[in-house]
Amino acid sequence: MQLQTPEGYHPLDEAGVKAFVAALPSMSQRLGGEPTAWSVGEVGDGNLNLVFLVDGPDGSCCVKQSLPYVRLVGPDWPMPLERAFFEHECMVDHGRHVGRLIPEVYHYDPEMFAIVMEKLSPHIIMRQGMINGVVYPKFASDIAEYCAQTLFKTSTLYLPAEEVKQRVAVFAGNTELCRITEDLIFTDPYRQNERNRWTSPQLDPVKAAFEADSELKLAISRLKLKFMGSTEALLHGDLHTGSVMLTPDDTRIIDPEFAFYGPRGFDLGAVIGNLLINYFAQDGHAAEGRPSETPRAEYQAWVLETVEAFWTGFRARFIEFWEAEGTGDGYPHDLFADEAGRSALAEERERFMDVLLHDALGFAGAKMIRRILGLAHNIDLEWIEDPDIRAKCERKCLSLARELVLETGSFNDITAVTRRAREVAAAAG
Amino acid sequence: MQLQTPEGYHPLDEAGVKAFVAALPSMSQRLGGEPTAWSVGEVGDGNLNLVFLVDGPDGSCCVKQSLPYVRLVGPDWPMPLERAFFEHECMVDHGRHVGRLIPEVYHYDPEMFAIVMEKLSPHIIMRQGMINGVVYPKFASDIAEYCAQTLFKTSTLYLPAEEVKQRVAVFAGNTELCRITEDLIFTDPYRQNERNRWTSPQLDPVKAAFEADSELKLAISRLKLKFMGSTEALLHGDLHTGSVMLTPDDTRIIDPEFAFYGPRGFDLGAVIGNLLINYFAQDGHAAEGRPSETPRAEYQAWVLETVEAFWTGFRARFIEFWEAEGTGDGYPHDLFADEAGRSALAEERERFMDVLLHDALGFAGAKMIRRILGLAHNIDLEWIEDPDIRAKCERKCLSLARELVLETGSFNDITAVTRRAREVAAAAG
Numbered sequence: 001m002q003l004q005t006p007e008g009y010h011p012l013d014e015a016g017v018k019a020f021v022a023a024l025p026s027m028s029q030r031l032g033g034e035p036t037a038w039s040v041g042e043v044g045d046g047n048l049n050l051v052f053l054v055d056g057p058d059g060s061c062c063v064k065q066s067l068p069y070v071r072l073v074g075p076d077w078p079m080p081l082e083r084a085f086f087e088h089e090c091m092v093d094h095g096r097h098v099g100r101l102i103p104e105v106y107h108y109d110p111e112m113f114a115i116v117m118e119k120l121s122p123h124i125i126m127r128q129g130m131i132n133g134v135v136y137p138k139f140a141s142d143i144a145e146y147c148a149q150t151l152f153k154t155s156t157l158y159l160p161a162e163e164v165k166q167r168v169a170v171f172a173g174n175t176e177l178c179r180i181t182e183d184l185i186f187t188d189p190y191r192q193n194e195r196n197r198w199t200s201p202q203l204d205p206v207k208a209a210f211e212a213d214s215e216l217k218l219a220i221s222r223l224k225l226k227f228m229g230s231t232e233a234l235l236h237g238d239l240h241t242g243s244v245m246l247t248p249d250d251t252r253i254i255d256p257e258f259a260f261y262g263p264r265g266f267d268l269g270a271v272i273g274n275l276l277i278n279y280f281a282q283d284g285h286a287a288e289g290r291p292s293e294t295p296r297a298e299y300q301a302w303v304l305e306t307v308e309a310f311w312t313g314f315r316a317r318f319i320e321f322w323e324a325e326g327t328g329d330g331y332p333h334d335l336f337a338d339e340a341g342r343s344a345l346a347e348e349r350e351r352f353m354d355v356l357l358h359d360a361l362g363f364a365g366a367k368m369i370r371r372i373l374g375l376a377h378n379i380d381l382e383w384i385e386d387p388d389i390r391a392k393c394e395r396k397c398l399s400l401a402r403e404l405v406l407e408t409g410s411f412n413d414i415t416a417v418t419r420r421a422r423e424v425a426a427a428a429g
Numbered sequence: 430m431q432l433q434t435p436e437g438y439h440p441l442d443e444a445g446v447k448a449f450v451a452a453l454p455s456m457s458q459r460l461g462g463e464p465t466a467w468s469v470g471e472v473g474d475g476n477l478n479l480v481f482l483v484d485g486p487d488g489s490c491c492v493k494q495s496l497p498y499v500r501l502v503g504p505d506w507p508m509p510l511e512r513a514f515f516e517h518e519c520m521v522d523h524g525r526h527v528g529r530l531i532p533e534v535y536h537y538d539p540e541m542f543a544i545v546m547e548k549l550s551p552h553i554i555m556r557q558g559m560i561n562g563v564v565y566p567k568f569a570s571d572i573a574e575y576c577a578q579t580l581f582k583t584s585t586l587y588l589p590a591e592e593v594k595q596r597v598a599v600f601a602g603n604t605e606l607c608r609i610t611e612d613l614i615f616t617d618p619y620r621q622n623e624r625n626r627w628t629s630p631q632l633d634p635v636k637a638a639f640e641a642d643s644e645l646k647l648a649i650s651r652l653k654l655k656f657m658g659s660t661e662a663l664l665h666g667d668l669h670t671g672s673v674m675l676t677p678d679d680t681r682i683i684d685p686e687f688a689f690y691g692p693r694g695f696d697l698g699a700v701i702g703n704l705l706i707n708y709f710a711q712d713g714h715a716a717e718g719r720p721s722e723t724p725r726a727e728y729q730a731w732v733l734e735t736v737e738a739f740w741t742g743f744r745a746r747f748i749e750f751w752e753a754e755g756t757g758d759g760y761p762h763d764l765f766a767d768e769a770g771r772s773a774l775a776e777e778r779e780r781f782m783d784v785l786l787h788d789a790l791g792f793a794g795a796k797m798i799r800r801i802l803g804l805a806h807n808i809d810l811e812w813i814e815d816p817d818i819r820a821k822c823e824r825k826c827l828s829l830a831r832e833l834v835l836e837t838g839s840f841n842d843i844t845a846v847t848r849r850a851r852e853v854a855a856a857a858g
Contacts, residue, residue, distance in 0.1 A: 156657050161611055164657070165601040172598035175591045182590055187761050214765070214773035221760040221777075228585050228593070228758060232658050329657060331650040332616050336643070344643035348650075 008111035014040040017052045031056025047072040060119040083257040084113040086174040090259030097149040123245035133292030142251035144313030151264040152321040154234035156330040168261045186224035189373040202391030231261040239270040265359025273367035279303045280397040284384035304418040311414040365404030437540035443469040446481045460485025476501040494543040512686040513542035515603040519688035526578040552674035562721030571680035573742030580693040581750040583663035585759040597690045615653035618802040631820030660690040668699040694788025702796035708732040709826035713813035733847040740843040794833030
């Protein structure tokens with residue numbers, strides 16, 4: 001299949017990347033020396049894009065370029081080049097608020113659909129670290145800060161409605177990537193579709209039960225409607241532990257190519273859901289004797305503490321911003337300026353966060369299910385080699401996920417979630 | 430104040446309208462004869478635009494043109510010409526579904542920001558008819574049909590998510606008119622602002638009480654957040670009885686210049702709220718002995734029947750569409766194709782409509798309050814000359830409105846609303 005691409009675009013190779021970077025004076029200066037002295041490596045391990053790391057005598061950079069198709073699948077699954085545009089737009093918008101929690105952006109080339117940004121080193125993808133039992137003590141507060149900053153400061157709680165509408169219009173163009181989410185998360189896992197994969201035959205009965213579970217399908221469809229019909233804040237859109245690169249001291253959020261204006265709970269749920277997937281996977285890695293930097297049981301405790309610390313930290317920080325910088329069109333400041341108003345608004349903020357937790361838990365459940373019964377799986381579970389052991393972990397994960405989606409309202413705070421996770425993990429399965 | 434306007438634009442006068450229409454071959458043909466034989470009248474009685482009616486020997490048309498400012502106020506309140514663009518876009522989008530419930534669009538001129546459309550005759554503005562006690566037997570079912578068609582068929586219950594996003598992006602540009610709603614409906618009436626007007630001194634205590642009512646201000650702010658952050662369907666955006674032109678046999682919805690993607694309840698609430706305003710105004714017209722085609726008490730009964738018939742008809746029709754044409758991305762058809770799924774989805778539709786009624790009632794209350802304590806009032810109440818009599822009607826209207834906003838959840842069906850309206854009207858006041 002031959003895909004049409006716009007004039008001026010061609011996929012880069014290692015030689016091409018050197019020429020591309022060398023043509024940018026600020027980058028040449030940053031890397032130092034002659035391009036012949038630079039080293040280039042292609043490291044894209046994601047499903048979609050080309051990613052090059054370029055090192056020179058004085059500095060380095062990372063070049064991320066869209067391909068006109070899904071890299072994992074090939075030209076048979078075309079994918080718009082414009083995702084690089086949306087990723088760059090999101091990095092700029094979020095970057096105003098989150099500083100060094102994302103890579104620094106050096107340059108965007110709209111013809112090549114390529115972003116030139118900071119090379120992160122020695123950061124690794126968080127998911128890999130978690131499989132190896134690496135504790136990241138700063139992660140909870142960093143991701144809480146990232147979420148609070150982005151989900152507050154791109155919304156009408158902080159901005160005039162006009163600015164939000166202008167950005168909603170821009171990101172409404174990222175339709176194809178939203179479509180992936182709509183199909184792969186909210187639809188396919190609950191029906192028969194050739195793209196679905198699951199541990200078979202072990203999970204065949206669960207898959208069949210989910211397809212027949214009308215109440216679950218209604219609850220998932222309500223979440224999908226919220227995903228498609230809310231413009232609360234500019235979301236990262238794919239905020240799992242594979243979109244985090246870190247060291248124990250430094251956390252960076254990458255890859256916001258799914259960015260769009262949507263419901264805050266979707267990003268928050270992605271964080272919670274992916275931590276919980278790892279929690280349930282730990283027993284599998286323990287059973288297979290995979291080495292761990294931290295004893296597996298201890299690590300599981302840390303994962304749940306991280307879930308709690310993330311939500312608690314996010315909630316506190318979001319409320320802090322709202323109190324200090326609630327200058328947007330939502331809950332207009334001057335309606336609540338008197339003593340009674342301030343007090344009423346303070347209570348409202350708590351209620352608001354309670355509702356947001358429920359949103360987040362529903363989306364967390366949806367994210368957990370799609371990684372076990374849908375197309376795209378996580379290595380947290382995939383790297384458990386024995387299908388019986390893996391299926392046991394997955395069954396428990398699905399069990400909690402189903403409760404999160406269906407009985408969202410029964411979880412009154414985040415400790416109710418972690419407590420239930422412990423109970424489900426401890427049950428015979 | 431001199432306002433910049435784009436090249437090619439100038440405000441039309443009566444001679445200019447003739448030349449403008451004559452330059453359109455299809456319009457010349459429709460009107461017939463020579464332009465010298467045409468008659469032109471400017472009839473814009475709204476707050477914003479120029480409206481010309483043009484009659485020729487064979488036919489007629491209406492030309493509606495944006496001015497670069499609010500006509501009512503003058504150049505001191507600039508207003509974007511582009512509102513004509515959004516009105517035309519909405520008429521085209523809605524027109525696909527509602528047929529003759531809106532005027533036929535003949536032409537749009539993007540440089541002149543002028544829409545050429547069907548001249549409605551002998552239709553009058555519904556609000557005037559209602560003040561005169563004119564019964565419109567077809568209105569309830571016509572407006573129910575209009576709302577069901579537009580609020581279903583522009584949404585993801587009917588359309589692919591991509592199409593909705595594309596339209597969301599277009600209408601996100603209508604920021605200034607959304608801003609008017611955000612300020613004049615959801616904010617100003619609850620604070621001190623020089624734009625507010627109310628029957629003074631009679632309503633001074635009520636106005637002060639509303640400004641101090643923190644719970645009410647929270648509830649209004651929640652509605653505002655929903656207004657700014659939902660993209661459920663393409664709304665008319667200003668669906669009061671002044672946006673309806675009709676005869677007893679024919680109903681037309683006009684003036685969707687406030688069109689945007691927002692929460693369905695906002696349009697539905699506009700209909701309900703404006704009918705209720707007229708209901709409470711009737712006692713005032715009766716007290717002043719204003720002549721009525723229908724005895725006032727009988728007319729009031731008809732108004733409440735119309736509220737009920739509107740909601741009941743809308744609800745039934747919306748569900749019908751959903752059952753027969755629920756082909757969009759919301760609640761995907763093939764997730765609910767089996768017996769159990771069909772039955773579960775049928776129940777979900779009922780729940781969905783219950784939630785939508787609550788949304789509508791909240792917005793109805795907000796619409797009622799802004800017409801009594803905010804900038805723009807309705808002639809339903811304004812034409813009651815005696816301020817004591819008017820204030821008595823307005824107090825009752827505000828009392829029900831406050832309940833609709835604050836105790837939305839206590840109204841389980843539309844008859845609970847009309848029953849409560851009767852009780853409030855009957856109370857000493």
